[in-house]
Amino acid sequence: MDVTARLPFEQRVLQVAPELRELRSRGTVHRVRTALGDQAWLVTGHAQVRQLLDDHRLGRTHPTPETAARTGETLFDGLLGDFATEVADHARLRSLLQPHFSPKRMRPLRPRVEALTARLLDDMAEHGSPADFHAAVAVPLPILVICALLGVPYEDCEQFRAWTAEAADVRDAARSKRGVGELFRYGNDLVARKRVEPGDDVISRLCATEGVSDDEIAGLAMALLFAGQETTVVQTGLGALLLLTNRDQWQALVNDPALVANAVEEILRASGTGGGGIPRYARQDLEIDETTIRAGELVLLDNGSANHDPAAFPDPDRMDVTRSAAAHVTFGYGIRYCLGAPLARIELQAVFGQLVTRFPTLRLAVDVDALRTRHDAVTGGLAELPVRW
Ligand code: HEM
Numbered sequence: 220m221d222v223t224a225r226l227p228f229e230q231r232v233l234q235v236a237p238e239l240r241e242l243r244s245r246g247t248v249h250r251v252r253t254a255l256g257d258q259a260w261l262v263t264g265h266a267q268v269r270q271l272l273d274d275h276r277l278g279r280t281h282p283t284p285e286t287a288a289r290t291g292e293t294l295f296d297g298l299l300g301d302f303a304t305e306v307a308d309h310a311r312l313r314s315l316l317q318p319h320f321s322p323k324r325m326r327p328l329r330p331r332v333e334a335l336t337a338r339l340l341d342d343m344a345e346h347g348s349p350a351d352f353h354a355a356v357a358v359p360l361p362i363l364v365i366c367a368l369l370g371v372p373y374e375d376c377e378q379f380r381a382w383t384a385e386a387a388d389v390r391d392a393a394r395s396k397r398g399v400g401e402l403f404r405y406g407n408d409l410v411a412r413k414r415v416e417p418g419d420d421v422i423s424r425l426c427a428t429e430g431v432s433d434d435e436i437a438g439l440a441m442a443l444l445f446a447g448q449e450t451t452v453v454q455t456g457l458g459a460l461l462l463l464t465n466r467d468q469w470q471a472l473v474n475d476p477a478l479v480a481n482a483v484e485e486i487l488r489a490s491g492t493g494g495g496g497i498p499r500y501a502r503q504d505l506e507i508d509e510t511t512i513r514a515g516e517l518v519l520l521d522n523g524s525a526n527h528d529p530a531a532f533p534d535p536d537r538m539d540v541t542r543s544a545a546a547h548v549t550f551g552y553g554i555r556y557c558l559g560a561p562l563a564r565i566e567l568q569a570v571f572g573q574l575v576t577r578f579p580t581l582r583l584a585v586d587v588d589a590l591r592t593r594h595d596a597v598t599g600g601l602a603e604l605p606v607r608w
Contacts, residue, residue: 223242223245223249223250223251224238224242224249224251224252224261225251225252225254226251226252226253226254226259226261226290226494226495226519227254227494227495228494230492230494231588232457232460232587232590232592232601233457233460233461233464233489233490233492233587234492235492235493235524235527235536236492236493236494238494239263239492239493239494239524242261242263243263243264243524243528246264246508247262247263247264247266247267247507247508248260248261248262248263248264248267248507248508248510248512249261249262249263251519253288253289253290253291253517254290254291255289255290255291257288257289257290257517258288258516258517259288259290259516259517259518259519260510260512260516260517260518260519261496261519261521262496262507262518262519262520262521263493263521263524263525263528264508264524264525264528264530265525265526265528265530265531265532265546265548266528266530266531267507267508267525268496268520268521268522268524268525268548268552269525269548269552269553270507271499271507271518271520272497272520272522272548272551272552272553272554272555273552273553273554274505274553275306275502275554276501276502276503276505277499277500277501277502277505277518278302278305278306278309278499278500278502279298279299279300279305279498279499279500280298280299280300280301280302280305280500281298281302281500281515282302282515283515284298286515287500287515287517288516288517289517290495290498290517290519291389298500302502309554309555312439312442313558315425315428315431315439316439316442316443316558317558318424319368319421319424320558320559320560320561320562322561325561325562325565328364328367328368328562328565329565329569331364331367332360332364332367332562332565332566332569333569333573335360335363335364335367336356336360336566336569336570336573337573339355339356339359339360340355340356340573340574340577340578342355343355343356344577344578348606348607348608349584349605349606349607350605350606351603351604351605351606352456352459352604352605352606353456353601353602353603353604354603356455356570357452357455357456357459357570357601357604358380358452359380360451360455360566360570361447361448361449361450361451361452361455361566362376362379362380362383362448363376364447364451364562364566365443365444365447365448366379367420368420368421368443368562369409369420369421369422369440369443369444370409370413370418370419370420370421370422370423371409375405378405379402379405379444380448382398382401382402382405383398383402383444383445383448383449384398385397385398385401386398386399386402386445387445387448387449399441402441402444403437403438403441406436406437406438406440406441407433407434407437409422409437409440410422410426410433410436410437410440411433413426414426414433421440421443422436422440425439425440443559446557446558446559447559447562447563449600450563451563451566451567452600453490453600453601454486454487454490454549454563454567455566455567455570456600456601456604457486457490457491457600457601458483458486458487458490458567458570458571459570459571459574459604459606460583460587460590460601460604461486461489461490461538462482462486462538462571463581463582463583463606464583464587465538468482468538468539468540469575469581471540471541472540472571472575473575473576473579476572476575476576478540478541479568479571479572479575480564480568481540481541481542481544482540482571483564483567483568483571484544484545484547485538485539485540485542485544486567486571487544487547487549487550487567488526488532488542488544488547488549489526489527489538489544490549491522491523491526491549492523492524492527493521493522493523493524493525493526493527494521494523494524495519495521495523496519496520496521496522496523496524497519497520497522497551498517498518498519498520499517499518499519499520500515500516500517500518501513501514501515501516501518502514522547522548522549522551525548526547526548526549531546532544532546532547550563578606578608580608581606581607581608582606582607582608583604583605583606583607584605584606584607585605590602590603590604591603
């Protein structure tokens with residue numbers, strides 16, 4: 220099949236790229252080239268993305284990584300782990316991490332997240348209008364929450380955040396490597412400390428789990444950090460932007476904050492507008508929507524595009540905090556469904572619940588078109604969100 224498009228698409232914040240719209244009008248599985256010029260499949264339909272997300276015939280590894288098509292050049296672009304042991308390694312990762320996200324573990328975290336959010340909003344209020352919501356809340360909250368989850372002392376959080384930002388720099392592989400190295404060193408030190416002085420946190424509980432080495436615990440802690448940090452920053456920033464640019468929806472939440480949990484699902488659905496997505500490699504030949512994908516090929520499961528598929532969400536470009544949006548695939552689907560989704564939901568509900576009650580007159584301080592977006596981070600998103608109240 221011929222290549223029909225090249226990534227990345229020309230994109231404006233919160234808008235589906237015209238090129239992607241055109242591509243989608245022609246089907247659900249498309250031959251594309253990545254930013255590096257490698258060939259890949261871009262899957263854009265909701266049903267197809269969901270089906271492949273839950274399909275064991277696709278994975279994150281490649282039998283000959285040096286020949287694999289790539290989306291970019293950093294540590295995070297597609298390839299993750301060893302082809303021969305992937306299935307067993309992934310099962311172990313889930314079995315070790317899943318217990319820490321159970322309702323029983325999440326319950327005591329909610330008031331802590333609420334309190335951390337309140338503190339950041341206090342600081343924003345004290346700073347006064349106008350302020351940068353992104354720097355004041357969206358960036359610091361997820362790292363503070365992960366530090367609380369892992370048991371990283373509060374005073375180390377800022378340093379921890381700086382290393383994470385380095386590690387996630389997609390433009391500078393050396394900087395990214397340095398950040399990862401620092402995080403592992405810190406993680407190993409922390410594990411050693413928790414072995415001596417355990418607390419009520421994930422690292423301490425992993426230390427108490429039979430057959431888990433210090434290195435493995437440090438690795439799992441870093442996996443949580445990478446999976447849960449930038450993703451939540453991006454959703455918090457874009458969520459606020461979505462609400463502030465859809466004034467009637469903001470007002471609906473101000474009038475009825477009980478809508479916040481539902482609004483968070485709509486924010487998760489509407490914020491990603493596609494043009495990339497979750498990378499996979501076919502472990503064997505497979506068919507999807509009359510297209511044959513060959514073993515070893517790169518497949519991009521475009522969850523942002525899936526979330527805007529009119530077959531799954533009527534009038535998908537309209538933001539509606541009362542819509543039933545729970546079938547979104549922002550947290551993935553099936554075998555690799557986001558383990559941290561319950562925690563991410565707690566964070567987003569805390570932020571938007573408190574924001575509409577404490578700052579009912581909040582509005583954007585600049586024109587949407589003047590907003591700067593990030594190109595240096597793995598997950599994209601905003602660089603700033605100036606607001607007034
Ligand atoms: C709004 C914020 C978040 C979004 C949008 C998000 C999104 C995702 C997605 C799409 C996946 C599936 C990736 C795949 O299929 O390959 C995933 C997996 C994962 N997420 Fe999240 N995530 C968020 C927050 C978090 C948080 C806060 C944590 C933990 C602190 C977390 C931990 C994980 C882990 C451990 C996995 C791997 C699951 C597996 O491989 O089986 N995530 N996340």
